[in-house]
Amino acid sequence: MKPAPFRYVAPRSVDETLALLAEHGAEGKILAGGQSLVPLLNMRLARPQVIVDINGIRSLAYIRRKDDHLHVGALTRQRAVEESATVRRQVPLLWEAIRFVGHPQIRTRGTVGGSLAHADPSAELPAVAAALDAELVVRSPSGERALSPGEFFAGYLTTALEPTDLLTEIRFPLLPERTGTAFVEVARRHGDFALVGVAAVVRRSDGTIAEARLAFTGVGPGPVRARGAEGRLAGSAGTSRVFADAAREAAARLDPESEIHATAQYRRDVAATLARRALELAWQRSGGRTR
Amino acid sequence: MPTRWFGERIPRNEDPRLLTGRGMYVDDVRRPGTLHAAFYRSPHAHARILRIATDQAKALPGVVAVVTAQDLPERIRGPLPKLIPHPALVHHKTQVALAGEVVRHVGEPIALVVAESRYIAEDALELIDVEFEVLPAAVDLEAAAKPGAPRVHADMADNIAAHHIQRAGNVEEAFAKAPHVFRERFTMDRGSSSPIETRGVVAEWDPRSHQLTVWDSTQAPIRIRNYLSDLLGLPQANVRVIAPDIGGGFGPKIMMCYPEEISIPWAAMMLERPVKWIEDRREHFVATNHERLQIHDAEIAVDTDGRILGVRTTYLHDCGAYCAYGLTVPIVSGTTLPGPYKIPNYHAEYRAVFANKTQTSPYRGAGRPHGVFVMERLMDRVARELGIDRAEVRRRNFIQPHEFPYDLGGLIYQDGVRLVYDSGNYPEVFRKTMDHIGYADWAAQKARYRREGRRVGLGFAFYVEGTGIGPYEGCRITVEPSGKVYVATSVGTQGQGHYTSFAQIVADALGTDVRDVIVTTGDSGAFGWGTGTFASRAAVVAGNAVALAAGAVRQKTLQVAATLLEARGDDLELAEGKVFVRGVPGRAVMLGQVAAAANPLRGVIPQEWEGPGLEATRYFAPPSGAFAAGCHAALVEVDTETGLIRFLRYVVVHDCGPVINPMILEGQVRGGVAQGIGNAFYEKLVYDEQGQLLTQTFMDYLLPTVAEVPPVEVDHVETPSPLNPLGIKGAGEAGVIPVPALVASALDDALSEEGVRITEMPLSPSRLREILREAQTAPTPA
Amino acid sequence: MNGDPAHTTPAQAPARVPARRKRRLREPQSALTIRFTVNGETVERTVEVRKTLADFLREDLGLTGTHLGCEHGVCGACTGLLNGEPVRSCLLFAVQAAGAGIETVESLAPGEGLHPVQAAFREHHGLQCGFCTPGFLMSAVALLRDHTVPTDEQILETLGGHLCRCTGYQGIVEAVRAAARTWQR
Incomplete structure (x- = not known):
């Protein structure tokens, strides 16, 4: 399990990266944390001609609050997110979810941008981005654009990123007061990719749900927002019954696949269970009490 | 310094080396000029090879050789050795070093590339072009066993390698x-x-001295030495195999004569350069033997009190594409199944079936988990059906302590010897286990959990484990003038x-510090007779050889020292590295001085010294295996909504006779339990219908991590074996054997309201939910 | 810093840049000369860019204490420290370590004797075959450097990134708990 030959270049800036990507086009491949890419290289399942290693671009690693968003540089290590008091306070959903990503020894290298750009259908961070309506900032030779998760995630291991694009930043909107979030998942073992994962956001207005968002991972080609259930939750009372019904409705619309670790039916059933648990937890965290 | 090392919980002699990165694993062997090998392996489960083109690969810079079957000399071109023949094994099929005509499973080696680096060797693999005619594959075990299934071996009428029946009593009458x-x-x-270490081979040939040295990640280097000598046409003395x-290891690194174990040494001889092959993880999944797939139809006959009248099992054993090792696994299943119970009438019948999958051979447990699973599941079934407490139904059937030696009525064990349990105290092991887990008030505790909305089950399983089989092992002990003892x-x-437990045995006999006993294992150049480490036999068979050799050296020490000290041998004592006159510690000689005196420059060697130096070689050949036993019990919590399980407690009570080093024993047990948990809930090799292995990484084949394995409480009962001087029994496989049965029993208990009855392993959260759903929708039995 | 040009130079003279190219782009290389520290010593070597750090440590530097168990980042046997943080050396290319500080198991107790974490592994039977052990040790050392009194959750989280097939983990957990007490940092 040794990688096929490639050539390697380590640019020092975003501009240089973009120029290199433009130069090498589809033959080039960005190497960020490498925790997904290098196994594929070692198994010779990925065979880029040119590896563009962006780990030297320090300006892409940061966590900073700006206005009503938390800006996270694409090269920010997952470990840094996990250890960031700012993230924990400002975007607790991201903090909670990132601890499900692999193991500490993976998160020391794995990056936030890398996980999103890889777009594994069972990964945690795409669901977080989807639930939070994060903006994914992409630089290309023609300029910069900000994509919504719906625009960014394009299918199984596929995103809107062109070979000449670089994901540079993720902007997580800060949530208003009285909003609770929760990330729950079921995996075969702790640290494995999710069989099913759910990110929930619930904003409370006294005893009723002002707004709810629900995003799944592991049950489709990419993260799945349950907009129908979200619509139904808005304005409802925050009761166990309401959460359970919404969770069931959301799960019923999923179309997961069967594979060696779980059947489609399992995924759908567990999606309902986890959605319920996530909603209840998010509701509690918003300051509400479930009845 | 303890007065007796045997039985002490002392840290291991080998640890400092391994902890500081100074271990020497096969991949750490560095010889000047080493070349690196990689194998082109079959991408198909079953195919005829029509053409192999290697020219492009050969032309790649850095490639030294590309070898296919036709390049091999005649003597290693044919099927590799049949390891353990058996009269029932009428089709004893073995692999070839390189497949030239037909491939019978994904991963079978077809071409060997030798290059300046493994990187280049893998580049060259991509340049090899093989044209195949894909043949229908037999994959599913039951389908492969049926007439008309695609035949794995064209010279056979079907895929049945062996059909074998063992009986005791009269089962038909008992059931009737x-x-x-x-x-x-x-x-x-x-x-x-x-x-975690895959397999690997490094071979070096010295054309001047005609000496072949092979470093092999094998559990049985001496046997590999013997096979290599035979296959390569070299005297045994000219082949040294070092493990x-x-x-x-856990079984599959046994003396398999894997294709790579032959082709790599041959390549080193041909190229006159050292050649290294280190299996990568994806190769390991298809090229190193598997185990475990068996389908048992079983029935039990009992009287109204739950006393066993008879047991019958008919089962299919999955060989994979070959069965080089023989029938050990299915034989062990059938002979382990009766376990601790008196079964007057018994019938075990299996067919060993070829299929287009990686070959199988013993893996820690080696058929025992199957036997225990079947028997313990049947006992739980009896208890449930007859409304008898499941602990009580076992107590009624245990073989009692006064009934040993206990003859199982004519069954033949894997060593070819009549199955007779040497000793044991099953009721006591069981009582202790039930006490530890708190079985007596489990019903109340379970109800408390239930009131909290939690689903917790108590599971337990009992097993008897054949250990310490022959034929023999040996040991040579030498005391050097430095006073250090070499074993x-x-x-x-x-x-x-072993570097520690064997040293403990020797240190007791010679009165030395255990740290002054230096043990060498696994080097055919250091000791050339033996079988290997498998079947929980090393401590029993080699350990007793060590004890015998140590006893002989002690005798000789006393004889020589008696002359030096002008005392009678009977009056001498050995302690603290000295020999001294009892009661007169001042009249002493150092052990090293005795060693020097036993190897004089002048004078005569007295006849009774047996030979020069403080040295002796002894062999131990047990008449039959020693039978250990144990019981595991655990509390398992189930999340019925997600199908996840969690162990709340895990208890093991084990009887392997006197314990040499409790720390080492407990480590063996705990590691086994972890593997058993893998077998029960995480680890499953999945093939698709074409015979492609879908679980070929550690992302898909799931070894338990620390998060999945609970702390294991271990306690002991010590019933010595009468079959060996130390009275010991093996313990290497004890941890793994009953775990699937235990997990099944705990899940049945946790999900008793739904009437769940677990009959398969391994499970998964998804499968457990399915079983739960099936149970809920099943019509209630009348 | 990774990829700092001060620490990486093309191993051969770069191919001549065609005159028509305006931008002065760095040219992708097949081999680079890198400089970094390993166990406190500065190392400068030319290495093929596709060579993993694990292979480089083992083959080029002879540091065979770092073991390869899966080469896809799961088993953890190859774990070493990169600037003090545990990383999989099978998922890093050696050239990526340019300018960094690497620590391997060989650094823990350079002379005779054992590092307190190693001693605790011995005392609590935290190893059997020893193959996975170096990775566990390096992760444990990193954890205990950062946390004088680690919680059990932190210990399990850290050890969860490693596979051991022999011990059942209990001895390893106990060893790390004990080392937290015995290691005078």
């Missing part, structure tokens, strides 16, 4: 008369032992602590 008979079908699926530090044994070691 029995008031109750319960039937069930049980399945255990494929698994991989997955040591250096081995990063876990060479024939077994290999893969983490079991």
Whole structure:
């Protein structure tokens, strides 16, 4: 399990990266944390001609609050997110979810941008981005654009990123007061990719749900927002019954696949269970009490 | 310094080396000029090879050789050795070093590339072009066993390698008369032992001295030496096989004569340069033997009190594409199944079936988990059906302590010897286990959990384990003038602590510090006779050889020292590295001085010295295996909504006779339990219908991590074996054997409201939810 | 810093840049000369860019204490410290370590004797075959450097990134708990 030959270049800036990507086009491949890419290289399942290693671009690693968003540089290590008091306070959903990503020894290298750009259908961070309506900032030779998760995630291991694009930043909107979030998942073992994962956001207005968002991972080609259930939750009372019904409705619309670790039916059933648990937890965290 | 090392919980002699990165595993062997090998392996489960083109690969810079079957000399071109023949094994098929005509499973080696680096060798693999005619594959075990299935071996009429029946008593009569008979079908699926170190071979040929040296990650270097000598046409004295530090074995690193174990040494001879091959993880999944798939139809006949009248099991054993090792696994299943119970009438019948999958051979447990699963599941079934407490139904059937030696009525064990349990105290092991887990008030505790909305089950399983089989092992002990004691044994070691446990035995006999006893294992150049480390036999068979050799050296020490000290041998004592006159510690000589005196420059060697120096070689050949036993019990919590399980407690009570080093023993047990948990809930090799292995990474084949394995409370009962001087029994496989049965029993208990009855292993959260759903929708039995 | 040009130079003279190219782009290389520290010593070597750090440590530097168990980042046997943080050396290319500080198991107790974490592994039977052990040790050392009194959750989280096939983990957990007490940092 040794990688096929490639050539390697380590640019020092975003501009240089973009120029290199433009130069090498589809033959080039960005190497960020490498925790997904290098196994594929070692198994010779990925065979880029040119590896563009962006780990030297320090300006892409940061966590900073700006206005009503938390800006996270694409090269920010997952470990840094996990250890960031700012993230924990400002975007607790991201903090909670990132601890499900692999193991500490993976998160020391794995990056936030890398996980999103890889777009594994069972990964945690795409669901977080989807639930939070994060903006994914992409630089290309023609300029910069900000994509919504719906625009960014394009299918199984596929995103809107062109070979000449670089994901540079993720902007997580800060949530208003009285909003609770929760990330729950079921995996075969702790640290494995999710069989099913759910990110929930619930904003409370006294005893009723002002707004709810629900995003799944592991049950489709990419993260799945349950907009129908979200619509139904808005304005409802925050009761166990309401959460359970919404969770069931959301799960019923999923179309997961069967594979060696779980059947489609399992995924759908567990999606309902986890959605319920996530909603209840998010509701509690918003300051509400479930009845 | 303790007065007796045997039985002490002392840290291991080998640890400092392994902890500081100074271990010597096969991949750490560095010889000047080493070349690196990689194999082109079959991408198909079953295919005819029409053409192999290697020109492009050969032309790649850095490639030294590309070898296919036709390049091999005649003597290693044919099928590799048949390891353990058996009269029932009428089709004893073995692999070839390189497949030239037909491939019978994904991963079978077709071409060998030798290059300046492994990177280049893998580049060259991509340049090899093989044209195949894909043939229909037999994959599913039951389908492969049927007439008309695609045949794995064209010269056979079907895929049945062996059909073998063992009987005791008269089963037909017992079943005909029995008031109750319960039937069930049980399945255990494929698994991989997955040591963290894969296999590897480094071979070096010295054309001047005609000496072949092979470093091989094998559990049985001496046997590999013997096969290599035979296959390569070299005297045994000219072949040295070293099993250096081995990063876990668990069975499949036994003396398999894997294709790579032959082709790599041959390549080193041909190229006159050292050649290294280190299996990568993806290769390991298809090229190193698997185990575990068996389907058992079983039935039990009992009287109205739950006393066993008879047991019958008919089962299919999955060989994979070959069965080089023989029938050990299915034989062990059938002979382990009766376990601790008196079963007057017994019938075990299996067919060993070829299929287009990786070959199988013993993996820690080696058929025992199957036997225990079937028997313990049947006992739980009897208890449930007759409304008898499941602990009580076992107590009624245990073989009692006064009934040993206990003859199982004519069954033949894997060593070819009549199955007779040497000793044991099953009721006591069981009582202790039930006490530890708190079985007496479990019903109340379970109800408390239930009131909290929690689903917790108590599971337990009992097993009897055949250990310490022959034929023999040997040991040579030499005391050097430095006072250090050198011990060479024939077994290999893969983490079991032999450097320490053997040293403890020797230190007691010679009165030295255990740290002054230096043990060598696994080097055919240091000790040339032996079998290997498998079947929980090293401590028993080699350990007793060590004890015998140590006793002989002690005798000689006393004789020589008696002359030096002008005292009678009977009056001498050995302690603290000295020999002294009892009661007169001042009249003493150092052990090293005695060693020097035993090897004089002038004078005569007295006849009774047996030979020069403080040295002796002894062999131990047990008449039959020693039978250990144990019981595991655990509390398992189930999240019925997600199908996840969690162990709340895990208890093991084990009887392997006197314990040499409790720390090492407990480590063996705990590691086994972890593997058993893998077998029960995480680890499953999945093939698709074409025979492609879908679980070929550690992302898909799931070894338990620290998060999945609970702390294991271990306690002991010590019933010595009468069959060996130390009275010991083996313990290497004890941890793994009953775990699937235990997990099944705990899940049945946790999900008793739904009437769940677990009959298959391994499970998964998804499968458990399915079983739960099936149970809920099943019509209630009348 | 990774990829700092001060620490990486093309191993051969770069191919001549065609005159028509305006931008002065760095040219992708097949081999680079890198400089970094390993166990406190500065190392400068030319290495093929596709060579993993694990292979480089083992083959080029002879530091065979770092073991390869899976080469896809799961088993953890190859774990070493990169600037003090545990990383999989099978998922890093050696050239990526340019300018960094690497620590391997060989650094823990350079002379005779054992590092307190190693001693605790011995005392609590935290190893059997020893193959996975170096990775566990390096992760444990990193954890205990950062946390004088680690919680059990932190210990399990850290050890969860490693596979051991022999011990059942209990001895390893106990060893790390004990080392937290015995290691005078």
